[in-house]
Amino acid sequence: MSGDPSVLYIKAILDAFTAAIFAITLGIMVAFIAIPQTLVQLTLFFLAMLVLPLTTPDMRADFSALGGLMMLMTGFRIMGIKSFPVANMLPGLLLVMPVSHFWAVYIAH
Structure with a gap:
């Protein structure tokens, strides 16, 4: 993006x-x-x-943070440290930007 x-x-x-x-x-x-x-x-x-013009830097940062967290959890799962249900977190990738926008507009202003 x-x-x-x-x-x-x-x-x-x-x-x-x-x-x-x-x-x-x-x-x-x-x-x-x-x-x-x-x-x-x-x-x-x-x-x-198509999505880039609709996003803000904060929305992209939140999306990247979620992606990084999921990568970390995947690494823990691969190494056998802790088995996180990473597939259950995939809908979060669709929800993180609308939630981030809602937070910025209605709660954090």
């Missing part, structure tokens, strides 16, 4: 390591998830151009 591809490069490297770990534990089926994952990521990439 920011136009800076460096974040995408870093995330691609993290995804490669995560995919390797999942491939070791889950087998060849991990390779087949690449097709729908690519479609979802391309859709998000193109929708970002």
Whole structure:
């Protein structure tokens, strides 16, 4: 959304390591998830151009914070430290920006 591809490069490297770990534990089926994952990521990439004008820096920061928290929880799950239900947190990615906007407009002003 920011136009800076460096974040995408870093995330691609993290995804490669995560995919390797999942491939070791889950087998060849991990390779087949690449097709729908690519479609979802391309859709998000193109929708970002439509969403960016509607967002504020605070909304984007909240979205990034949630993404970072989910990545941390995924790491804990992969390492076997704590098993968080990360898939249950995916709807939060859709809700974080409207909630952030509501908070900024109606509560924090």
